Amino acid sequence: MVQEELLGQVSISGVTITPVAFTDPPLLNAVGVHEPYALRAVVQVHTDAGISGLGETYGDAGHLQRLQVAAEAVTGADVFNINLLRQRVAAALARDTVQGGHGMSGMVTGSSTADRVLSPFDVAALDIQGKLLGRPVSDLLGGAVRESVPFSGYLFYKWAGHPGHDEDSWGAAVDPDGVVRQARRMVDEYGFSALKLKAGVFHPDQEIAAMEALREEFPDLPLRIDPNAAWSVETSIRVGHALDGVLEYLEDPTPGIEGMAQVRQAVSMPLATNMCVVSFADVPPAVAAGAVDVILSDHHFWGGLRRSQALAGITETFGLGLSMHSNSHLGISLAAMVHLAAATPNLDYACDTHWPWKDPDEDVVLPGALRFTDGAVPVPTAPGLGVELDQDGLEKLHQQYLECGLRGRDDTGYMQRINPEYELRSPRW
Numbered sequence: 456m457v458q459e460e461l462l463g464q465v466s467i468s469g470v471t472i473t474p475v476a477f478t479d480p481p482l483l484n485a486v487g488v489h490e491p492y493a494l495r496a497v498v499q500v501h502t503d504a505g506i507s508g509l510g511e512t513y514g515d516a517g518h519l520q521r522l523q524v525a526a527e528a529v530t531g532a533d534v535f536n537i538n539l540l541r542q543r544v545a546a547a548l549a550r551d552t553v554q555g556g557h558g559m560s561g562m563v564t565g566s567s568t569a570d571r572v573l574s575p576f577d578v579a580a581l582d583i584q585g586k587l588l589g590r591p592v593s594d595l596l597g598g599a600v601r602e603s604v605p606f607s608g609y610l611f612y613k614w615a616g617h618p619g620h621d622e623d624s625w626g627a628a629v630d631p632d633g634v635v636r637q638a639r640r641m642v643d644e645y646g647f648s649a650l651k652l653k654a655g656v657f658h659p660d661q662e663i664a665a666m667e668a669l670r671e672e673f674p675d676l677p678l679r680i681d682p683n684a685a686w687s688v689e690t691s692i693r694v695g696h697a698l699d700g701v702l703e704y705l706e707d708p709t710p711g712i713e714g715m716a717q718v719r720q721a722v723s724m725p726l727a728t729n730m731c732v733v734s735f736a737d738v739p740p741a742v743a744a745g746a747v748d749v750i751l752s753d754h755h756f757w758g759g760l761r762r763s764q765a766l767a768g769i770t771e772t773f774g775l776g777l778s779m780h781s782n783s784h785l786g787i788s789l790a791a792m793v794h795l796a797a798a799t800p801n802l803d804y805a806c807d808t809h810w811p812w813k814d815p816d817e818d819v820v821l822p823g824a825l826r827f828t829d830g831a832v833p834v835p836t837a838p839g840l841g842v843e844l845d846q847d848g849l850e851k852l853h854q855q856y857l858e859c860g861l862r863g864r865d866d867t868g869y870m871q872r873i874n875p876e877y878e879l880r881s882p883r884w
């Protein structure tokens with residue numbers, strides 16, 4: 456039954472922002488290696504109706520400062536007026552001078568600051584609206600068109616353990632055999648029906664061999680490779696030809712819209728991106744150049760769930776495919792991704808998730824609401840996001856944040872502390 460508070464405005468009475476750190480394996484990528492902890496921020500939005508909502512976002516110091524500015528700006532606003540929340544966040548950040556804080560270790564820096572900061576407030580507002588109405592967030596987004604959301608198995612080259620630490624349970628994956636071993640475990644444990652390899656780490660020939668080995672081991676699974684713009688146009692075309700018929704899509708082989716457009720003309724498979732199209736302003740030039748076939752949405756930098764639905768409308772209009780990007784995240788984000796994907800009819804591909812890389816004992820939500828079955832997560836049907844804050848888990852991960860000493864994501868700096876010769880280069884090959 457609709458609660459009495461809905462008869463009038465439900466005002467935001469305050470916001471609690473809690474930075475947290477959770478353990479992360481040494482996952483290799485085009486800019487370095489993941490540090491022993493991934494940082495996130497948990498945003499709790501409180502209302503005068505006594506109902507609170509949850510959002511999750513990046514935990515870098517600069518981003519935390521901006522979240523605090525936004526928290527003050529949205530206090531007093533009606534939690535049903537997300538347009539007003541956005542106006543207030545954008546106005547409060549108009550003279551933003553904070554440095555960094557993008558949460559992506561240099562891989563995605565061009566996204567809109569206002570949209571990145573708005574995102575957890577949008578998610579928390581929808582969580583509150585759903586709790587007040589007794590309906591899941593997917594209903595507020597237009598209704599679920601699928602009962603569960605398929606995800607892809609996200610494979611990484613990795614070391615056996617962080618230097619100076621014990622080997623983790625996944626062990627090393629630094630060659631094609633290691634990648635296939637990792638993929639086999641992921642598919643057996645989670646049932647994923649698509650696989651993506653994070654590439655741009657080793658020479659492209661080694662990465663082509665890894666994809667061919669995956670194709671041999673999993674003849675029927677759609678495969679993707681994502682070197683995060685580590686290849687020149689020429690190398691991208693060479694890899695595209697070598698993997699003709701093997702890939703479902705080729706993700707961000709080379710930097711920039713122009714480079715992607717050149718690759719696009721020369722290869723047969725679709726090109727996907729979460730690097731050259733990361734905000735609404737990037738869409739017109741990318742469409743005009745014919746640079747990409749698939750955009751990976753990500754509600755963390757596209758401005759939350761409602762704005763991500765606007766992106767879905769745009770991709771539908773221009774006949775582009777839509778997929779979903781992920782980096783390291785906890786349960787609040789997984790719930791938000793699942794509701795969004797469930798209510799987005801034209802989400803054409805299994806979504807990315809870093810979930811298997813997270814220690815199952817570390818989270819800020821109580822266990823039980825989210826589970827993988829046959830590579831997919833059933834859409835929670837409880838009101839709001841359908842996940843509940845685990846106060847003990849939050850406190851433990853906040854303590855870990857205080858003690859770990861990390862205040863921003865820096866895959867390159869960590870790699871350089873381990874290997875002083877390491878240089879950041881894009882393209883590298």
Ligand SMILES: O=C([O-])C(=O)C[C@H](O)[C@@H](O)C(=O)[O-]
Pocket residue numbers: 482483484559562653681683729780781782783
């Ligand atoms: O698809 C992507 O580009 C990513 O997932 C970016 C991420 O930051 C990933 O590369 C990572 O966490 O190392």
Ligand SMILES: [Mg+2]
Pocket residue numbers: 681683706707728729730780
């Ligand atoms: Mg990518």
